[in-house]
Amino acid sequence: MSTVINCIAIIGKQNNPLFIKNFSNTHPDLKYHYIAHTSIDVIEERGNGVRSLDQYLGLLYAMEDLAVYGYQSNTKVKFVVIVSVTDGVIRDADMKSIFQQIHQAYASHVCNPFFNQDSPSMTLSSPSFLKSIEAIGTTIPISN
Amino acid sequence: MYSQPTTSSPLPQQTPQQVQQELVSESCMDFFLMEMVDTICRTTITEPDADIDAVFYKLETLGFSVGQRLIEKLTKDRPRFVDTLDVVKFICKDLWTIMFKKQIDNLKTNHRGVYVLQDNNFRWFMRLSTDVGGADSAKKATPFLWFPCGIIRGALANLGVTSVVVAETSNLPQCTFQIKIAA
16 A cells, blocks of 8 residues: 655745645645645644754644645745555655655755745746656655 | 855766765865955946945845855754754854854853854955055955855844844954844
């Protein structure tokens, strides 16, 4: 039983949407926008409450057939990965490695001098970044 | 900054062990920084209504975006910061070690949002001197401090701390950076 990533979303420091990529065709994009938006509250609550020294926040919440995992970097950029719930158990280590790959792709993209981090309407659209996210999203995280 | 590797994701047919770390030559970096300060000073003077503050603004803004990007890469694998003092200590130790191969020599704070960082042997001043020496060389070396000011401000900003950073030097190669954190 293998789990597939449905969506990867990246939210910026001022809680502005930076990037969202829908890998599945079971749900429309709008639904994932909504899920990413509600994740912001959960991430802020988890991140500021109990001071865990980890960037990985684990399972944020689950709704219907989707499980939402969160990760907040030291620069207050939030990554959200939505997976479809199946019977298999999703290991923390696998999710952490997925988030680390996303973070690596994001850090490489940020180093582009033409990308202005502080502009509120900027979205991440460089071809190499899109390609690396595509590669992360289409590899199956668990192979039981 | 001198030995900052340019990370590139491995090509499909190469194993990660085969990917070389690409480093920048230190003397190239030195020449580039000298020329950057000189060019900006030279070209800004010719603009209308430009004065020394315009040079400061340009160099500091350049440093700001460099600082932001450096921090994004450097704090990727690091656990979360506890408080502002932790952030400033990170700048004094890790950021300074990566940029200048040494740590800040002295950190003072008044615990009310003002931090003073003192570097007794600032790397970019090691090969600077003028004929007159003393206060004259300190004055001429000041524009070289504005780019690091921007780097510090950018690093703090990306970690969630708004600040104002100023720098001064009284005798080469010593310099002092003062960070004022917005309440």
